[in-house]
Amino acid sequence: MRANTKTIQSRGIIMRWLSLFALTLLVPLAGCSTTTRTASYFVEPNQPYVLDTGDAVRVTVYGDQELSNTYRVADNGAIAFPLVGQVQVRGQTTSAAASRLAGALANGYLRNPNVAVEVAEYRPFFIQGAVRTSGQFPYRPYMTVRDAISTAGGYIETADRNQAEVYRRQGDEMIRTRVDLDFALYPGDTIVVSERWF
DSSP states (O other): OHHHHHHHHHHHHHHHHHHHHHHHHHHHHHTTOOOOOOOOOSOOTTOOOOOOTTOEEEEEETTOTTTOEEEEOOTTSEEEETTTEEEEOTTOOHHHHHHHHHHHHHTTTOSSOOEEEEEEEOOOEEEEESBSSOEEEOOOTTOBHHHHHHHTTOBOTTBOSSEEEEEEEETTEEEEEEEETTOBOOTTOEEEEOBOOO
16 A cells, blocks of 8 residues: 555656656747737838839929929839939939939039929839739728728638738838738738638
8 A cells, every 4th residue: 555655656746747847848839939910010100202113203393394294213213304314213202302303404404403203103012812803003092901902803712801911122121021901001012812721
């Protein structure tokens, strides 16, 4: 009987040690688990808009109607402007682009040019994945992921209807994040709608 009690006590001690050992193995693994929390971009919502390929800008040169027109930002990030040729505007705000154009025109073409630049048409956004019509579509201010999906004809049957991935260029890198449907889009964003796993 005494031997039986010792065996039970020994088994209890072994089980406690095994439980403690298993717990020490699981704690580091818990740090490896993935989270479904929606990530967000490190972008200030009120940042000034910067120009890029695909944008169309309305340039007004006060006192010169012939130069005032709408110009598209080309793949090289420049607009082809009369008299001065290619003017680089990629990554510039509209006011910075206006200063560049005024500087180019002042270099032997106009005396004290007064130039204003505004966005006439934003570059398109792109959507692909589990939507009815993939492709590029015109961007409208204040668009959300939900609006983009609606513009693309809605979901297909097997779409994940709770979230999407958005790819956005920031400087020289492309950043990807998983977002909810009310995430605010930016011109040039690419939205990818995944399919559900059953």
